[in-house]
Structures are given as structure tokens and as C-alpha cells.
Amino acid sequence: MVKKIVLGLMVICFSFIHLNANAVVILQYHHVSDSTPKSTSVTPAQFTEQMQYLVDNNFTVMSLTDAVDAIKNNTAIANNSIVITFDDAYESIIENAAPILASHHFPFTVFVSPAPIIAGYDGMMSWDEIKTLAKQGATVANHSWGHEHLIRRLPKETSEQWHDRVENNILSTEAELLKHTGQSVKFFAYPYGEYTAALEAILVKHGFVGFGQQSGAAGEYSSITALPRFPVANAYADLSSLTVKFSSLPMPVLKQNISEPVLTSDKFRPKLVVTLDTSDLYPHQLMCFIQGQGAKKPIWLEEDTFSIQATADMAPGRSRYNCTVPSKTRTGYYWFSQMWIRPKDDGKWPQE
């Protein structure tokens, strides 16, 4: 009898831990402006509305540093936690976004590539402006030296030469940020969200945390070298589509057969096999989306393991499989996204 009660309590405790599974939603912005390209912008009015929504609905906006610490150490994260990040250090951040964020005392992070700042390109912040934000509490982090497609090898470059070039790129960027802001947090946002196992290994070697552009909440199941972020811009800037993402949860992925995003020739319809902790979800409610091909139901191979595969070849460039399923006990969907990157048929990369 006592044994049964103890067992029962253990089960309750175990479920309790799962109900409180750590989750944080990291948002990725570029411009906050009426006059910049729509594909990478939200308007100041939209940004104001989004920040006000977070206030009105009791979200906690935490710093990226606190979020990463909690994910690394698996310590508690408050429900409904959000992190705000900006890529590329555009001028509209200091002009339009920072005052709105300051009015709510919301922390934020800017991922910077030094080369365009040094070149003084139009529309970019200057080092003085970046320093000002850092002094006001912003986190300044690494976005590569010149916003290169880092996964691509140069003509005739060996894999060792590639490794040294990319390693040097990341480390010299970090040194440049330290020089100008006094910060070296070792957070790296992959340019274009592109990563490979080889690039992740360089981050691991130097103790960096990596951030992608595949969607989803981050948490205890996330890879620390490929943390997901929700891009917010254009069609994805409407509050109606964002509120679901704000409340999303990290899919409890225990195992997956492929995590390397780059697809090699003749394997352009990757068959992804994923094992989940299904204790807080109904497997039959899981739905997947193949980018460019629409919704697709997964095939359940075992009670906790499904496979999903595109019907047609994934298009050249970047694409994704997304899968979502509602939580049994919390308001919100578990969210999973796997990025794919494939070259064109001639082996070359699409122009960007």
C-alpha cells in the first residue's frame, strides 16, 4: 500500500515536471520601420502593438543571457517567456525599436556583423550607436564578420581551409565586438539561418551558443548550437498569427535520425524519423507542413515515433519541415522545425 502511494507520488511529481517544461520563445526581428523592405520589416505601429500585447497578457520578456543559462542548466523558466533579438544592426533599431523597448524595460539582443558597420553602409548603426545601446543594457552578439554564407566552401577550398577561415571569421568578430562594446557573450546567429554539423562543431569547440532561423520555442529539448527563433516580419508580423507562436512550446524530441540540414544530391526528399516524449500530447493530433508542398500527416511507426517525408523534391535553397501538436495540459502548441538547405541540380548554390 505504502509502496503504491510512493509510486503514485513519483508519477505525479514526474508529470508535474513535464507540465512545467521549460520553454522560451525567441523572436527574430530585422528592421522596425515603415520605409525598409517589407520582407524583413515590421512597422513601428506593429512593433508597438506586439510589445503592448506582451505587457497586457503577462508575458515575461527575459534577456537572451538568462534564457541561455536556464536552457543550459535546465533551471526553471517562467511560463510565457519571450526573448527579443534583432539581426544585422540596422539603424531603425536605435531609432524606432529601442525607445519602445525602453518604455517597457524589455531587454534585447542585437546580432552584429562588423564589416558593414566598418564600411558605414547606409541604414546601419555606427559603432557609437551600438555602444550606446550596449551601455543602456542591450546584449551585443556575433553575426559573422561580413554576413557570409558560412556553410559554403570557396572555389578550390579544402575542408581544412574552410574550417580555419570560418573559425577565424567567428573569433575575429567576437574580438571586434569586445573591443567596441566590452561584451563577449559568445552567442552566434547563423547568417541566413544556415548551419551544418561542421559549423556547429566550430561553435562547440569555442563554447559558443548557436541560433538559427527555423521556427519553434526553445527549451530543454533544443540543441544549444541550433536554437530556434521565430522570424517576425511581413506576413508573419500580424498579431493574429504571432499570438500562437508567443505561446508555443518546444516539441519534446527525444531522438531524430537526421539533424544535418544540408541535403546531398538524390536525397532531396529527406525522410525524417522523430521520437517524442508523448506524455503531454495526443500523437494523432500531430500535423506537419512541408514548405512549398503544404500540410502532410506524419506516419506513426511506433507509439512515440513518426516519420515525415516530402512528396516532391525540396526546392533549391532553404526550406523546412514544421510539425505542431497541441499540449494536453497547457495552452499552446508544441512546435518543431527542421531546416533543409539544398544546392541546385548543377551543385551550385542559389544566388542571394
Ligand SMILES: [Zn+2]
Ligand atoms: Zn542577418
